[in-house]
Amino acid sequence: MPGDVPVEPDADQARDWAREELAGRIYEEAKPGLAERVLQSVLDWLGDVLNGLGGLGTGPGVLILAATAVVLIAVLVLVVRPRLNAKAKKKKTSEVFGSDLVETANDHRARADEAASEQRWDTAVAERFRAMVRSAEERVIFEVRPARTAAEAATSLSGAFPGSGTDIAWLGHRFDEILYGDKAARASDYQRAVELDSTLMHTRPAMADSASLPGMAVPR
Incomplete structure (x- = not known):
């Protein structure tokens, strides 16, 4: 093996490489929008809530909290996410002609x-x-x-x-x-x-x- 080929970078070098790579335009364009990030944060939070309820027993209050969290997740997934996806697809392109058919x-x-x-x-x-x-x-x-x-x-x-x-x-x-x-x-x-x-x-x-x-x- 040539002597100038790195085998394994140290921690600082690995962070620098990762920072440079993620700064590339392809990653910048792939970043989710603000609404998508908020949605994902809420979903993550609700997931943590449900996981935390496991150690609190099965009292009425816990069951109500669990049911509320499930309903919120269902609303976010079934209502909000499709709208975000549709909006993203809608803005994906603004071509004048949407097909290969050439008309006069x-x-x-x-x-x-x-x-x-x-x-x-x-x-x-x-x-x-x-x-x-x-x-x-x-x-x-x-x-x-x-x-x-x-x-x-x-x-x-x-x-x-x-x-x-x-x-x-x-x-x-x-x-x-x-x-x-x-x-x-x-x-x-x-x-x-x-x-x-x-x-x-x-x-x-x-x-x-x-x-x-x-x-x-x-x-x-």
């Missing part, structure tokens, strides 16, 4: 109008934003990228249409709030999205995205 801008506009006619404003607003992003791809304003997020799309669109930058940023933010947050869309949101979509369709972009596909036509 007009397909998304038709779906948006259909949803609006049924007053399903969340779907209507989301589909209208997708129509704008797909339209920009079709006009070669920026390249087709399935994993593009709403924020990235809004930034690229704002660069191409600086005169509408405020409305574009607003719609990108509303898209995330509606699909990946807990905010509901309104009829006024859809009307504003429709007007923005119409404006962009009739506006020549200020500049092409630097990452546009090579050999494609000049954006129009």
Whole structure:
């Protein structure tokens, strides 16, 4: 064995290595949120309470405490935890297009109008934003990228249409709030999205995205 390969670190070195490793970004991103940590702390505390009740006999007070602890655990596990998990999954991604199916801008506009006619404003607003992003791809304003997020799309669109930058940023933010947050869309949101979509369709972009596909036509 080479002489410079450590066989077993001492305690101080092991702590330093562990600190450096856990400081890595992958661990930082994997840390549970505040709500998850609180939930886990409560569960741990209730577990300690139940374990401590074992040495107190089986009097009425002890049984009531035990029953209360069990009920609290059931509520936390069956009600709170699923909501936290659902919230975490909801915030996991904010991609504009959630599937590999590539549809035209007009397909998304038709779906948006259909949803609006049924007053399903969340779907209507989301589909209208997708129509704008797909339209920009079709006009070669920026390249087709399935994993593009709403924020990235809004930034690229704002660069191409600086005169509408405020409305574009607003719609990108509303898209995330509606699909990946807990905010509901309104009829006024859809009307504003429709007007923005119409404006962009009739506006020549200020500049092409630097990452546009090579050999494609000049954006129009």
